[in-house]
Amino acid sequence: MSVLYDRVALIGLGLIAGSMAHAMRRAGLAGEIVGTARSAETRAIAEEIGLVDRVTETAAEAVEGADLIVLAVPVGAMAAVAEDIAPHLKPGATITDVGSVKAAVVDAVAPHVPDGVHFVPGHPLAGTEHSGPQSGFAELFDHRWTILVPLEGADTDAVARLRALWEGMGAFVDEMDMDRHDLVLAVTSHAPHLIAYTMVGVADDLRRVTDSEVVKYSAAGFRDFTRIAASDPTMWRDVFLTNKEATLEILGRFTEELFALQRAIRTGDGDQLFDYFTRTREIRRGIIEAGQDTDAPNFGRAKGG
Amino acid sequence: MSVLYDRVALIGLGLIAGSMAHAMRRAGLAGEIVGTARSAETRAIAEEIGLVDRVTETAAEAVEGADLIVLAVPVGAMAAVAEDIAPHLKPGATITDVGSVKAAVVDAVAPHVPDGVHFVPGHPLAGTEHSGPQSGFAELFDHRWTILVPLEGADTDAVARLRALWEGMGAFVDEMDMDRHDLVLAVTSHAPHLIAYTMVGVADDLRRVTDSEVVKYSAAGFRDFTRIAASDPTMWRDVFLTNKEATLEILGRFTEELFALQRAIRTGDGDQLFDYFTRTREIRRGIIEAGQDTDAPNFGRAKGG
Numbered sequence: 001m002s003v004l005y006d007r008v009a010l011i012g013l014g015l016i017a018g019s020m021a022h023a024m025r026r027a028g029l030a031g032e033i034v035g036t037a038r039s040a041e042t043r044a045i046a047e048e049i050g051l052v053d054r055v056t057e058t059a060a061e062a063v064e065g066a067d068l069i070v071l072a073v074p075v076g077a078m079a080a081v082a083e084d085i086a087p088h089l090k091p092g093a094t095i096t097d098v099g100s101v102k103a104a105v106v107d108a109v110a111p112h113v114p115d116g117v118h119f120v121p122g123h124p125l126a127g128t129e130h131s132g133p134q135s136g137f138a139e140l141f142d143h144r145w146t147i148l149v150p151l152e153g154a155d156t157d158a159v160a161r162l163r164a165l166w167e168g169m170g171a172f173v174d175e176m177d178m179d180r181h182d183l184v185l186a187v188t189s190h191a192p193h194l195i196a197y198t199m200v201g202v203a204d205d206l207r208r209v210t211d212s213e214v215v216k217y218s219a220a221g222f223r224d225f226t227r228i229a230a231s232d233p234t235m236w237r238d239v240f241l242t243n244k245e246a247t248l249e250i251l252g253r254f255t256e257e258l259f260a261l262q263r264a265i266r267t268g269d270g271d272q273l274f275d276y277f278t279r280t281r282e283i284r285r286g287i288i289e290a291g292q293d294t295d296a297p298n299f300g301r302a303k304g305g
Numbered sequence: 306m307s308v309l310y311d312r313v314a315l316i317g318l319g320l321i322a323g324s325m326a327h328a329m330r331r332a333g334l335a336g337e338i339v340g341t342a343r344s345a346e347t348r349a350i351a352e353e354i355g356l357v358d359r360v361t362e363t364a365a366e367a368v369e370g371a372d373l374i375v376l377a378v379p380v381g382a383m384a385a386v387a388e389d390i391a392p393h394l395k396p397g398a399t400i401t402d403v404g405s406v407k408a409a410v411v412d413a414v415a416p417h418v419p420d421g422v423h424f425v426p427g428h429p430l431a432g433t434e435h436s437g438p439q440s441g442f443a444e445l446f447d448h449r450w451t452i453l454v455p456l457e458g459a460d461t462d463a464v465a466r467l468r469a470l471w472e473g474m475g476a477f478v479d480e481m482d483m484d485r486h487d488l489v490l491a492v493t494s495h496a497p498h499l500i501a502y503t504m505v506g507v508a509d510d511l512r513r514v515t516d517s518e519v520v521k522y523s524a525a526g527f528r529d530f531t532r533i534a535a536s537d538p539t540m541w542r543d544v545f546l547t548n549k550e551a552t553l554e555i556l557g558r559f560t561e562e563l564f565a566l567q568r569a570i571r572t573g574d575g576d577q578l579f580d581y582f583t584r585t586r587e588i589r590r591g592i593i594e595a596g597q598d599t600d601a602p603n604f605g606r607a608k609g610g
Contacts, residue, residue: 076575125522125524125525126524126525127525129589144524145521145522145524147522174521183514184514184518184519184522185522185525187507187508187511187514187519187527188508188518188519188522188523188525188526188527189522189525189526189527190526191504191507192504192526192527192529192530193526194563194566194567194570195500195504195563196526196529197566197581197582197585198559198562198563198566199496199497199500199559200585200588200589201562201581201584201585202492202496202555202558202559202562203492203493203588204584204585204587204588205558205562206492206555206558209488209489209492209493211588211591213489213493214489214492214493214588215588215591215592215595215597216450216479216595216597217430217450217452217489217490217493217494218493218592218595218597218598219430219431219449219450219597219598220430220431220432220490220493220494221493221494221495221497221498221501221533222492222493222494222497223592223597223598224497224501224529224530224532224533225497225529226585226588226589226592226598227529227589227598228526228529229582229585229586229588229589230585230586230588230589230590231582233578233579233582233583233586234579236578236582237575237578237579237582238575240570240578241570241573241575241578244570244571244573247570248567248570248571250507250511251563251567253507253510253511254503254504254507255560255563257503257506257507257510258499258500258503258556258560259560261499261502261503262499262553262556265499265545265546265549265552265553266549266553268546268549270381270542270543270546273538273541273542273545273546274538274539274542276502276506277502277534277536277538277541277542278538279506279509280502280505280506280509280531280534280535281534281535281538282509283505283508283509283516283519283520283531283534283535284434284505284531284532284534284535285535286516286520287520287523287528287531290520290521290523292520292521292523292524292528293523293524293528293531293532
């Protein structure tokens with residue numbers, strides 16, 4: 001692969017930005033990778049592990065002369081960062097972001113983007129429950145989808161180049177408008193996360209079932225919830241506050257269905273339960289066929305344990 | 306390891322019984338393993354893949370002369386099987402089961418157990434979303450917990466021998482009374498399963514978000530729910546119908562908490578969300594420390610994908 005951007009500036013150095021640094025290096029996609037983070041500790045770790053070529057103290061310094069700027073901070077911090085860097089952007093540069101919601105990011109960032117700079121919002125659908133500069137790895141985006149959300153009248157060359165970058169980092173790329181993105185993600189990510197957080201919170205509250213029992217016997221299903229519910233609290237607070245409408249709509253639908261199944265349990269309607277559980281099995285098959293998971297029989301279990 | 310039972314009869318040949326056959330062979334724990342299943346197709350597959358030493362057409366034949374009888378059928382079928390085999394049991398034999406609920410199994414089975422036969426209910430907390438005789442594998446129980454639920458006045462030798470069998474198959478073993486088992490499992494398994502089934506059903510219903518989008522973008526969280534929601538429908542119908550009270554109690558708590566978090570989203574109370582999400586992160590740490598999951602950064606992703 002050849003270099004797509006002579007200089008890339010990563011604003012924020014968490015799991016996603018860190019994985020981007022690894023993935024860009026793996027494929028030689030960037031001439032120089034500059035990075036910055038608000039926390040001095042994060043910057044020090046990034047420096048120590050050589051995560052990027054150069055760590056700067058401020059975002060303004062980082063974007064100086066950069067051809068691509070990646071906003072990889074929590075959604076709630078995007079507006080302030082955009083305002084901060086605006087005067088320092090190189091004409092013709094592209095700004096993108098990796099936020100989990102898109103309409104709110106566009107609202108926060110677009111007003112600050114100067115003429116002659118291209119803003120192409122994006123969202124890589126990949127992650128783990130880990131955060132911080134040491135949590136990144138080059139394979140995070142391999143065979144996972146990244147959604148680009150070009151705004152009306154977007155520069156086609158700028159969009160094409162950003163798409164090539166994501167493909168070079170191993171991702172599949174799709175384009176979508178921002179409202180559809182936010183609805184699709186409310187279903188596939190935001191509502192499931194809130195539900196997982198809630199169930200783990202309930203288990204924690206139930207003093208009748210001690211922590212140690214919940215932990216010891218977690219392999220029976222609960223464990224998958226705890227993995228989801230261990231994700232970064234700041235990021236997820238911002239997701240829910242900024243994709244409020246779609247998330248609440250899906251949660252409303254969820255509660256309605258849950259009540260119907262609870263009633264089936266209470267009244268002993270085994271047929272309704274059986275039919276429902278049979279239908280949900282089909283979706284799983286689709287995910288495995290689409291290559292987004294594996295059906296290996298001991299999947300999800302630690303090697304040798 | 307030495308032989309603990311000269312003849313073991315497996316009634317039902319699904320994931321758990323199949324894995325027991327593999328695990329018993331791995332450690333040489335049984336002299337002969339006999340198996341049966343209600344479905345002729347299941348019996349034919351078991352025969353073809355050599356899952357057990359001998360396949361019989363009926364449960365009555367299978368238990369003839371057996372020292373250990375394992376009831377590995379859905380909870381709703383336990384009473385009929387117990388009644389069926391009762392006249393054919395060898396004096397001094399032990400009956401156990403692998404059902405996911407315990408009070409209902411005791412109610413269903415205990416009345417049929419003849420004098421001189423030991424009934425020691427059990428529940429291995431292990432599984433995958435696969436079912437059927439070809440889904441078993443020897444490592445399923447390794448480093449996972451099996452809970453034994455000895456009844457009042459249980460024969461201590463019979464309990465100790467069954468414990469040794471599970472340990473020989475790789476499991477950790479705990480003892481617990483049946484009501485506590487059913488409550489703990491409602492938290493760690495039954496409620497999470499119903500919630501996952503519900504969320505997957507909601508996604509399936511939302512025609513505005515097409516199946517293909519839900520499937521493509523599932524890696525963002527939803528995927529973990531689909532794995533849980535792909536579990537055997539018959540087994541899970543019976544679990545909910547027979548552990549009704551505890552499951553409904555936990556679901557009631559869950560709904561209460563979910564409403565509180567929904568309100569926090571609606572009113573924009575970021576602090577409440579942040580605090581909640583921080584607390585749930587701790588539980589995850591406990592599970593990793595207890596060896597019930599791994600924190601490898603690319604955990605849960607297919608090799609090379």
